[in-house]
Amino acid sequence: MKKFTVLLTIFLVLALPIFAGGEKESGDSVKTVHYYSMWNEAEPQGMVLAEAAEAFEEQSGIHVEINFNGRNIRKTLEPAIQAGETIDIFDEDIERVSFTWGQFIQPLDDLAAKVYPTTNGKPYESQINSTLVKLARSFTEDGSLSVIPYQPFMFAFMYNKALFAKAGITEVPKTQEEFEEVCRKLMAVGITPVTVDDGYMCDFFGYNIDRMIGSEKTIEMANNNDFSDSSVLKFGQIWEEFSKKGYMSAKAASNIYPACQVQEMAPEKVAMNLNGTWLPNEVSTSNPNIEWGTFAYPSISPEGDGIEANNIGSQSFAINKDSKCREEAFQFIVFVTTGEYDQKLADDSNGAPMDINNTWPKVLSEAEAAFNSTTTRLPWAVGMENLAEVNAKIKENFSKLIAGSINAQEFYENMNK
């Protein structure tokens, strides 16, 4: 009896962990789609997608189980898929999905060629933003469409229209000279023209260099960690002068992300910030009343790119290559990227729609024009974030330049150490 008691105790103690832990293989029927989302439940995008899932289920009978990971999905998706968790749809930045998670995705051309209830009787692919579809195809070796873009964005100057009006500025700048004139007018009425924080200093630097020598040389500079080109010295000279004149906020030297948007743009202390078109949405919780405008980074030199070259991108959906409900999953993707819920996603998140028949929100009307006139797509930060060492070097020296603790020549020398 004693032996039996001991054995039973051992068995119970060891068996306990079997009942712990979450669900793995749910054993759901084909009518449930599992969506591993990059959004938080409380974010506008999360709330709209949850609502869309309910509406989708009412219309189609297909249940969408959403797991709101937030940006933590960058760490959790791969282990989850490799552990065998049932995931049909996942999303994140288009490059991250296409490259980092490329091994988990599958071509969707056949599904994109079909007609759906929300595509006005036309093939789905013809009803969504063709620029981004082209971009998505460019990320695959065979040109297949393996990710479905949504929430398009552009990296450009986001500005406060009311502050521009106060300074008597009626047109956005397209050249460096016009940009300097805009800064001068803003300073004249006591408004700080530009700000940045450590999250976007590399983008700022990258765009400047691109406008001086073009994207190919800029990316090469970044990838080779070779800053000997004279454009680096010229960048130092421009922003040393602009910082002395007060065109760049003095606080920018100490801004830790997201300080520039929260502490300077939201309280309307500064007029312009080089950021993504998601900025109005991110600032709306602090100040929903800002009238936003957008303009592409002005051209600087004829040897560089002009305002037609910009970093554009999007988030994107992908379907797990091992998904057992591929068609149902794609139907949900179509449901949220066309028609009513695509518009709602755009409106509620101050984001851009994917459906070509939907309208961009008012805060992004100028962004729409700039986006559509982009003919050259620049990579993120024009490559200046590709290497951790380069990223850190730019941040440190640009901060020092803004603070005035180094001059342009010292900036150039430090960038070449």
Added chain:
Amino acid sequence: MKPNRKMIIVFLVPALLCYLIVFLYPSIRTFIMSFFNVAGLSDSVTTWTFAGFGNYKTIFHDRMFQQSMKNICKIWLYGGLGVMLISLVFAVGLTSGMKGFKFFRSVIYLPNVISAVAMATMWIYYVYNSDYGFFHKFLAFFGFTKASQILWTGPAHLFSSMLVAYCFGMVGYHMLIFISGIEQIPVSYHEAAKIEGANVVQRFFYITLPFLKGTVRTNIVMWTIFTVGYFVWGQMFSPDNLSNQTVAPMNYMYELVFGASSPARTVRNSGAGAAIGIVMMVMVLIAFGLTNLLVRKDDIEL
């Protein structure tokens, strides 16, 4: 009562299993991974390719890793000196019979209890803010206008600001260790010394400090472990991407293993990340060994 060996085994097995699965297996896997080229942390072993000491060579030649090592050496040395001195002073002061011992002990320990994320947020967005922050207003109030305009999170002060904020939260922890060491010193030694005419300072240097050798060793080892595992504060002071002033090896390892927040960088290198982890472990072992060698524990003669 005879020890029941079978029951001991029954109750030890779950703890042992937890240790093996949650601690030992990942440690061994990390050690092995450091000798292979591995992209994703959870990639199948069949995708690993042998790299020998390649990952170690890569990280030791990597400027970001070199910078992170410089940073934790500075944190260990300067932060350690500051924290040990201040916590020792607090410990001696609180155990000298002052009133409100329990209250002050709790207050000084409180920052250590609060989440590091909350503390760092408070420091960055309140204490160091150059518009409305505590330092700005305090210094401006007393007429130190130039000092009040210091950009505490600017490039010149970012590292030291982060270090001060970190050390502020660590003083309480080390103070408690010193207090427990001081409270073990037999009171009779202090009484005898008082009778012989020794003052407070003499009693501190000739009685308290010698008895605290073991405690000092414990504090150094704990401080070393915390320094090697330095992560949250580096993340908070540079949340979006790595900075030269705030990067620690754990921050760099995190970026190598899980990828950067920037979508531009889609490549991960878990093998190099694992190598960093092993290097950190070796550093702790070396520090522990050196501390044991240099600070010998004397037996207390009673």
